Structure formats: C-alpha cells, structure tokens
Amino acid sequence: MKQFKPTTRPIQKRPATMAEVAARAGVSTMTVSRALKSDGAVSEETRRKILAAVDELGYVLDLSAGALSSKRTGFVAVLVPSINNSNFSDTARGITEVIESEGLQMLLGYTDYDMEKEEQLVQAMLTRRPDGIIITDGRHTPKARRMLQSAGIPVVETWDLPDNPIDHVVGFSNAEASRALVHRLYQKGYRNIGFIGGASRRDTRGADRRMGYIRAVEELGLPVGRTISFGNPPISMEQGGQAIVHLIEQWPDVDAAVCVSDLSAFGAIMECHRRGWAVPGRIAIAGFGDFEVSRCAWPRITTVAIDCRNIGREAGRVLLKALDDIQHERTPAPATLIVPFEVIEREST
Amino acid sequence: MKQFKPTTRPIQKRPATMAEVAARAGVSTMTVSRALKSDGAVSEETRRKILAAVDELGYVLDLSAGALSSKRTGFVAVLVPSINNSNFSDTARGITEVIESEGLQMLLGYTDYDMEKEEQLVQAMLTRRPDGIIITDGRHTPKARRMLQSAGIPVVETWDLPDNPIDHVVGFSNAEASRALVHRLYQKGYRNIGFIGGASRRDTRGADRRMGYIRAVEELGLPVGRTISFGNPPISMEQGGQAIVHLIEQWPDVDAAVCVSDLSAFGAIMECHRRGWAVPGRIAIAGFGDFEVSRCAWPRITTVAIDCRNIGREAGRVLLKALDDIQHERTPAPATLIVPFEVIEREST
DNA sequence: CCCCCGATTGTTATCGATATCGCAAACGAT
DNA sequence: ATCGTTTGCGATATCGATAACAATCGGGGG
Incomplete structure (x- = not known):
C-alpha cells in the first residue's frame, strides 16, 4: 500500500x-x-x-513468551476494594515498591467492596498465571476461597486478620483499633458516643470497626445504639456531612462521633462548621485512617493511624519470601504479621 | 514428604x-x-x-499461553504520574471500566512525575507486549518517544494536548484552563493574583497551568511575578499551607491565589483559618481539579473541574476503536479528542 | 441421486522465549 | 604433563494455548 x-x-x-x-x-x-x-x-x-x-x-x-517456558510470569495480582481516595492506593504503592526490585510487576484489580466482583476478579487474575496474589480482604466467597487455595501460588491476605487465613496474613484488627479509639474518647471525658458508617455490610473492615465501637461502648457502660448507617462504601465526605446531621437530630445528647473513615469525619466536621456547631465544643469527631486531610484540616482530626504503605511493603516482602522458598524447593511456612496501629489525638476531640 | x-x-x-x-x-x-x-x-x-x-x-x-499464539495479550499498559490523592486514579478507573468489557486488562505503572522513570516504565511495559498503551503525559524523553512509535501498537496520550502527538490524544489545555480561572477572578474584582505551584518542572501539567496563569496576568495588565514554588510534585496539602504563608509574607498586597491543585488550595485555606486570615476576606484561594475535598470543605473551593473518569473512558474508547480498526485491517486514523473543563466558582473566592 | 454447503470437530504447525543437557576451550593445581 | 573445574555457548525439546486448514457429517437444492 x-x-x-x-x-x-x-x-x-x-x-x-x-x-x-x-x-x-x-x-x-x-x-x-x-x-x-x-x-x-x-x-x-x-x-x-x-x-x-x-x-x-x-x-x-518478550516476557509473555518467556513466561511460558520459564513457568514464571513475573506478575503479582493485587486485589483492592477501590483505589480512589483511599488508603489502598498507598498499600498498592508499597507493594510495587518492594516487588519491582525483584523484577515483578503488579496486576491491579478493583473489587468495589463486592465479594461477587472479587470472585470474578480472582478468576480473571488466575487466568494470567500470577506468581503470587495479594488480596485486601479476609472474607471471600466459598468459590473464591477454593480458587485461591488450589491456585498453587502464595496468597497474602491483608488489612484484616481473618479467622481462618488462606495462607499468609499482613494486617491488624480493625475492631481492636476502633475499640481503642472509643476508649480514648472515654478517657477524655466523652460519655455519649455515636458511630457513623456505611449502610452495607460489603465493607468488611467498616463492619469490623463498627463492631469494635459497639463492644467498647458496651464494656464502658455507655448508652448504646447511637449508630448511623449511610450510603454505600466507601462512604464519602458528603455523606459524612449528612450523617452527622442525622446523628445529632436523632440523639441530641451525643457529645462525640466516631466515623468509619477520615473522609466521612472530615465531611462531618465541615458540615458542623457550616451549621455553626463547634467541633469539639458541641461535638467531638474522630476518624479512621490518618489521611492527609486529617493532618491538614482545621481542626486537625483525631484518628487511628495505620502505615498503609508499610502494609504494602510488608505484604510484598512476605510474598517475596514465599516465592524464594518455593524457588529453593522449601515449603513456605504461612506467616501472620500483625502491623501496629496508633490512636492519634488531635484538635477535633 | x-x-x-x-x-x-x-x-x-x-x-x-x-x-x-x-x-x-x-x-x-x-x-x-x-x-x-x-x-x-x-x-x-x-x-x-x-x-x-x-x-x-x-x-x-491460561491466557499467557494463549497470548503467544494469538499474538494478542489482552493487556493495555497505562502510565500515570501517581495514583495517590490524585485525579489519575479516577482516570485509571474510567479506563478499566471501558476496556474490561472487551476482556482487556490494565497494566498500571507509576512514573512519579519523572520522565526518566517514564522511559524505563515504557520499556518495561513493552516487554509485556500490550495491545495498546495509554500515557498520561504529552512530553517524553526522545528514547521513550522512539520506543512508543516503533512499538507497533496504538498509543493514546492523555491529560495534555501535546504539540506533536505520537498517535491519539484525549486531553485539554491545562494552560487555557488556568488562564480562564484567572480571568474569572479578575471579573470578580481581584487585581493582585498570586500562583502557588511545585518547584520542579517535572510536572508538565503543573508547568502548563503556571504558564496559563502568567499569560493571563500579563494580558490583564496585573502585577506579575507573584509565584511561589514549593516542594516536589504532587504538591501536598501541607506544602500548600506553607506556600500561602510565603506568598502573603512576600507580597502582602495579594488578594487572591491560584493553586496548582485543589489539594494545595485546601492546605492553604486551612492554614489561613489557623492564622485567622479570612478566606476570601483577606485572600481568595482557588484550586484545580475539583477534588471531593473542594466540594466539601468550608468554604467550598473555587476550582477548575475536569471529568477525570470521563477522560479515562474516552481514552479507553479511542484505544478500542483503534484496536478494532487494526483487527479489521483498516489503518486507524489518529484521533484528537478535546475534553471540556469548567471553572466552578464557590465560596473561597 | 449427486453435489454443495454449513455446522462441527480434528490435525498440524507455530508463537517466542527458556530449561536442560552437552560439549569444547580455558584455567588451575598438583 | 595430566586431570579436574570452571566458563561460555549451542542444540533440542518443551511451555500451553490458538491459527489455519482439513475432514466429516447431514441435509437441501437441482
């Protein structure tokens, strides 16, 4: 031509x-x-x-040809609920950082906080024959679990402490963290603490945080039942703003609110400003995750800090270790690594 | 055993x-x-x-085996500067959304706003023989350019309007958008407008926005030179806070500031609150990108809105079209799609 | 009754690299 | 000088699927 x-x-x-x-x-x-x-x-x-x-x-x-003969694709499948405005992007970043030094590449997929979608994604990912898989969740559909178990590759579950791990784990107890936060608010003198979270149970970490909150108010003998469920996860800033209004209208005596994430906490605080409710004068507000916005907002937001990037790095390291074991024909021992969290008190409470 | x-x-x-x-x-x-x-x-x-x-x-x-014989890997390489706290995660999301319906999968890489890193990444990606590549930038190292051109696959440059496109383009003029924003501030009565951006030229979009600002103040006959460069891209909220202090100390008469992104604008506003400087009473502050935080902050932040997810979707569609053309042995015509932006005035100006 | 056609299935030849084994030359130590 | 031991490189056989073409079987039209 x-x-x-x-x-x-x-x-x-x-x-x-x-x-x-x-x-x-x-x-x-x-x-x-x-x-x-x-x-x-x-x-x-x-x-x-x-x-x-x-x-x-x-x-x-052409690695795609090389993969066939060497039987190692150099891919690590990574499944996260969402990558937008979330801690998971930092975790993905940490994973990349660690694995790329070994010439591995990340295959990223979004589950949208949906177990069905996760199942499909696991299937789709296995189709690419990754050398390992890191999955941001501790609960899965039975079929997804079966596929992961029989894939013949190392699996790392992260951001959770599953009751019954598939293989390796790098995480922490969201419930414990949330509970610690409530206790801290109690120490500070708050006696009527509410909780704001998403409406769906799809977000298992959100559900765990709610559970930790409930356990804490029960063991402290505080008034119970002050929880607002609002919107689909990840609950947005705007929804946090709406939720705080509901919370206060429904239980005018609440003096503090724990939000399922910093984003909703921020939205709540801004809505309070707009309405002239002093934070923390009228109501104290705490979040979860230590997003940048919490360090930078005015007032700064009390939160639970997790080193998200480090979770990714550790998960990557655990995976590399397992791959190394396999290459040297050792049977890798399932590892469980618990990463620390820290309650950070700031001006919002 | x-x-x-x-x-x-x-x-x-x-x-x-x-x-x-x-x-x-x-x-x-x-x-x-x-x-x-x-x-x-x-x-x-x-x-x-x-x-x-x-x-x-x-x-x-096993798609990795199928890829070898069918000569189509089903991968789309996507290069973004960063995925954390940025518009690009939305764009990646939009791309995924469109291409996954055709059974294609995204291979994501971070350039860290660094052309050298981008070059390495292009090489690494081509190693996987993607069917197409979407790259969030219009400027590349000569070698990267050469590799992209001779890869024999459709290339989509996005988020920019390159002077000399490699192949397809889906973007807008950052300079024009920034210029429009300054004009709007002028209409509102501001006459002494500063600019806050990153210190490095690595962020080409940031550099374009600065250029648009400079062109606007010049053509409006406003005082020039009121620009602060601070930190490496992506400039953070905290850095935005520090930068606004510098700006005001250096030119106490500025009455408005344009920030290179909403994140730095937000940081700047919060720092002003902390210091008791009224926004927009003492100084008006505008951002870029229409992040969620801008819609939700108090005051809400004036900004330039871009439909990031849609950029991703359009880029994906352009790519699919090209792939379809190739499959049917038509020579795909390089397309340039300009997506709209909109200046949104809110309470911060 | 023959031929052709469409629907379904099988055969063979790759696709582009790497694992494995083997061999020759260079080297080092007795 | 002799005999291991490295070191450097090549030949061959895959790896697990798909493309391209061939073959088979019924049924409908002429």
Missing part, C-alpha cells in the same frame, strides 16, 4: 524477535537470552555484540 | 491444562479452546461436557 503521508508510522510493523538478534550477533538465541538477564554467564565481548544488535534492531524482550 | 498437618495445602500442585480437560471431555484441545471463548462454534452438547470437565478439574484458562 502506498503511503501518502510519510509521517504516518507503520502501525503493524512486527517487532524483532530474539532469533533475529541472535542471527545478527552471530550467536544462538540462548546466548542472547542469557545476555539479557543480568545473571547470565556471557563473556563481555559477546554481550557487547549482542547489546549492539539489540540496539540496532530496537529489540525488546 | 510426609504431611503432618493435613490442612496444609499443596503449594506446588501443577494446575490442570487444556489438554487434560480435552482428554476428560473426550474432545480435542481446539474444541475446548472454542468452547471457552464466547464466540466459538461448538454444539450445546459438547459445550456441556467440556464445562463439566473444566469444573471437575478446576481448570482456569
């Missing part, structure tokens, strides 16, 4: 193959393959010739 | 292959392959047999 516009690039030009590189460098493909991995035993001279050929042909290695 | 704990799962169990499924169902692998794609012409009876076998063996398709 005649090209009228010489600037038009040929979309379909077939990329060079390793065999072509080998031919040009006058060696076998195996030697090229070795030269292109850092550890390959190749003489300096041949390597130079090969790299020159690679350069001239603009060759890039 | 003896298993002491019967619950321990066999990590190394090799997953079933298509050949095993075929044997069990009493057909050829080709028939299995056809049954597992939706479009395959297989009789209802055989399909049932095959699906039964798949189920019994717990078989999952």
Whole structure:
C-alpha cells in the first residue's frame, strides 16, 4: 500500500524477535537470552555484540513468551476494594515498591467492596498465571476461597486478620483499633458516643470497626445504639456531612462521633462548621485512617493511624519470601504479621 | 514428604491444562479452546461436557499461553504520574471500566512525575507486549518517544494536548484552563493574583497551568511575578499551607491565589483559618481539579473541574476503536479528542 | 441421486522465549 | 604433563494455548 503521508508510522510493523538478534550477533538465541538477564554467564565481548544488535534492531524482550517456558510470569495480582481516595492506593504503592526490585510487576484489580466482583476478579487474575496474589480482604466467597487455595501460588491476605487465613496474613484488627479509639474518647471525658458508617455490610473492615465501637461502648457502660448507617462504601465526605446531621437530630445528647473513615469525619466536621456547631465544643469527631486531610484540616482530626504503605511493603516482602522458598524447593511456612496501629489525638476531640 | 498437618495445602500442585480437560471431555484441545471463548462454534452438547470437565478439574484458562499464539495479550499498559490523592486514579478507573468489557486488562505503572522513570516504565511495559498503551503525559524523553512509535501498537496520550502527538490524544489545555480561572477572578474584582505551584518542572501539567496563569496576568495588565514554588510534585496539602504563608509574607498586597491543585488550595485555606486570615476576606484561594475535598470543605473551593473518569473512558474508547480498526485491517486514523473543563466558582473566592 | 454447503470437530504447525543437557576451550593445581 | 573445574555457548525439546486448514457429517437444492 502506498503511503501518502510519510509521517504516518507503520502501525503493524512486527517487532524483532530474539532469533533475529541472535542471527545478527552471530550467536544462538540462548546466548542472547542469557545476555539479557543480568545473571547470565556471557563473556563481555559477546554481550557487547549482542547489546549492539539489540540496539540496532530496537529489540525488546518478550516476557509473555518467556513466561511460558520459564513457568514464571513475573506478575503479582493485587486485589483492592477501590483505589480512589483511599488508603489502598498507598498499600498498592508499597507493594510495587518492594516487588519491582525483584523484577515483578503488579496486576491491579478493583473489587468495589463486592465479594461477587472479587470472585470474578480472582478468576480473571488466575487466568494470567500470577506468581503470587495479594488480596485486601479476609472474607471471600466459598468459590473464591477454593480458587485461591488450589491456585498453587502464595496468597497474602491483608488489612484484616481473618479467622481462618488462606495462607499468609499482613494486617491488624480493625475492631481492636476502633475499640481503642472509643476508649480514648472515654478517657477524655466523652460519655455519649455515636458511630457513623456505611449502610452495607460489603465493607468488611467498616463492619469490623463498627463492631469494635459497639463492644467498647458496651464494656464502658455507655448508652448504646447511637449508630448511623449511610450510603454505600466507601462512604464519602458528603455523606459524612449528612450523617452527622442525622446523628445529632436523632440523639441530641451525643457529645462525640466516631466515623468509619477520615473522609466521612472530615465531611462531618465541615458540615458542623457550616451549621455553626463547634467541633469539639458541641461535638467531638474522630476518624479512621490518618489521611492527609486529617493532618491538614482545621481542626486537625483525631484518628487511628495505620502505615498503609508499610502494609504494602510488608505484604510484598512476605510474598517475596514465599516465592524464594518455593524457588529453593522449601515449603513456605504461612506467616501472620500483625502491623501496629496508633490512636492519634488531635484538635477535633 | 510426609504431611503432618493435613490442612496444609499443596503449594506446588501443577494446575490442570487444556489438554487434560480435552482428554476428560473426550474432545480435542481446539474444541475446548472454542468452547471457552464466547464466540466459538461448538454444539450445546459438547459445550456441556467440556464445562463439566473444566469444573471437575478446576481448570482456569491460561491466557499467557494463549497470548503467544494469538499474538494478542489482552493487556493495555497505562502510565500515570501517581495514583495517590490524585485525579489519575479516577482516570485509571474510567479506563478499566471501558476496556474490561472487551476482556482487556490494565497494566498500571507509576512514573512519579519523572520522565526518566517514564522511559524505563515504557520499556518495561513493552516487554509485556500490550495491545495498546495509554500515557498520561504529552512530553517524553526522545528514547521513550522512539520506543512508543516503533512499538507497533496504538498509543493514546492523555491529560495534555501535546504539540506533536505520537498517535491519539484525549486531553485539554491545562494552560487555557488556568488562564480562564484567572480571568474569572479578575471579573470578580481581584487585581493582585498570586500562583502557588511545585518547584520542579517535572510536572508538565503543573508547568502548563503556571504558564496559563502568567499569560493571563500579563494580558490583564496585573502585577506579575507573584509565584511561589514549593516542594516536589504532587504538591501536598501541607506544602500548600506553607506556600500561602510565603506568598502573603512576600507580597502582602495579594488578594487572591491560584493553586496548582485543589489539594494545595485546601492546605492553604486551612492554614489561613489557623492564622485567622479570612478566606476570601483577606485572600481568595482557588484550586484545580475539583477534588471531593473542594466540594466539601468550608468554604467550598473555587476550582477548575475536569471529568477525570470521563477522560479515562474516552481514552479507553479511542484505544478500542483503534484496536478494532487494526483487527479489521483498516489503518486507524489518529484521533484528537478535546475534553471540556469548567471553572466552578464557590465560596473561597 | 449427486453435489454443495454449513455446522462441527480434528490435525498440524507455530508463537517466542527458556530449561536442560552437552560439549569444547580455558584455567588451575598438583 | 595430566586431570579436574570452571566458563561460555549451542542444540533440542518443551511451555500451553490458538491459527489455519482439513475432514466429516447431514441435509437441501437441482
């Protein structure tokens, strides 16, 4: 076909193959393959010739072919509920940081806080034959569980402490953290504490936080039942604002509110400003997650801090360890790593 | 090796292959392959047999093998500067939404606002032989550009309007948007407008916004040079707070500030509250991006709204169109799609 | 009754790399 | 000089699927 516009690039030009590189460098493909991995035993001279050929042909290695023969794709599947405005993006970041040093690549999927979607996603991910999988959840559909167990790869569950772990775990107890926060508010003198969370049970971590709250008010002998459920997870700033209004209208005597996340806490505080309710004068408000907005808002928001990025790093390390064990034909021992949380008191309570 | 704990799962169990499924169902692998794609012409009876076998063996398709023979990996590489606290997570979301309906999967990479890193990432991504690539930037290193051009796959540049596009474009002019915002502030009566942005030129969109600001103050005959550069992109809320203090100390007569993003605008506003400077009484503050925090803060923040998710969707659609063209052996025409922005005036100005 | 066609299924040849084994040359130690 | 031991490289056989083409079987039209 005649090209009228010489600037038009040929979309379909077939990329060079390793065999072509080998031919040009006058060696076998195996030697090229070795030269292109850092550890390959190749003489300096041949390597130079090969790299020159690679350069001239603009060759890039085809890992998708390599994966087939080496039986290692170099993929790590990562499933998170959502990546927008959430701690999970930091966790994903931490994972990437750790695994990319080993030449592994992340395959990211969103479950939308939905177990069914998670199941489909697990299936779709396994289709890519990842070397390992990190999943931000401790509860799964039976089928998802079965698929994960029989996939023959290391699994890391994170951000939770599952009752019955599939394999490895890197997490903390959301319930305990929430409970600790309520106790701290109690120490500060608050006696009528409410809770604001999402309406659905899809968010298992949110549900755990609610449970921790309930346990705390019960054991402290505080008035119970002051919980507002509002909107689908992840509950937004705007919804936090609406929820605080409901909370106060329904129980005018509440003096403090624990929100399922910093975002809803922030929304609640801003709505209070708008209505002239002093925070913490009229009502104290605490969040969860130590988002940047909590450190920066005015007033600064009391919250539970979790090092999200570190969760990712640790999860990545646990996975690398397991992969290393497998490569050296050791049976990896399922690890459970509990990461710390910290209640941080700021001006909002 | 003896298993002491019967619950321990066999990590190394090799997953079933298509050949095993075929044997069990009493057909050829080709028939299995056809049954597992939706479009395959297989009789209802055989399909049932095959699906039964798949189920019994717990078989999952191995796309990494299929990719080799079909020469289509089903991957779309997506490069974004950062995924944390940014609009790009929404864009990634939009892309996923569109492409997953076609069975494509996103391969996500972070450039950290760094062209060198971008270049490495492009190389790493091409190694996976994606069917297409979407890249959140209009400026690249020469080598990255060359690699993208000769990769033989559709390329979509997004979030920018490059002077010299590689292939397809879905974006808008950051400079124009920023300029429009300054004009709006001018209409509102502000005559001494500053700018707060990151210190590095790595963030090309940030640089464009600054340029738009400069052009606007010049053409309006306003005092120039009132710009503060602070911190590495993405400039954080905290840095926005520090920057506004510098701005006001250095030019006490400024009556309005344009921030490179909503996050820094928010930080600036909160810092003003802390210091008792009224916003917009003492100083008006505007942002960029229409983050949730801007809709929810008090005061609500004037900003430039971009439908980030939609950028992702459109970029995905453009890519799908190109892939479809290629499959039908048409030469895809490079498309440039300009998405709208809107200046939204709120209480902060 | 023959031929052609569509629907369904099988055969064979890749796809592009790497694992494994093997061999030759270089090297080092007795 | 001899005999291991490395070191560097190549030949061959996969890895698990799909493309392309061939084959088979019924049924309808001529």
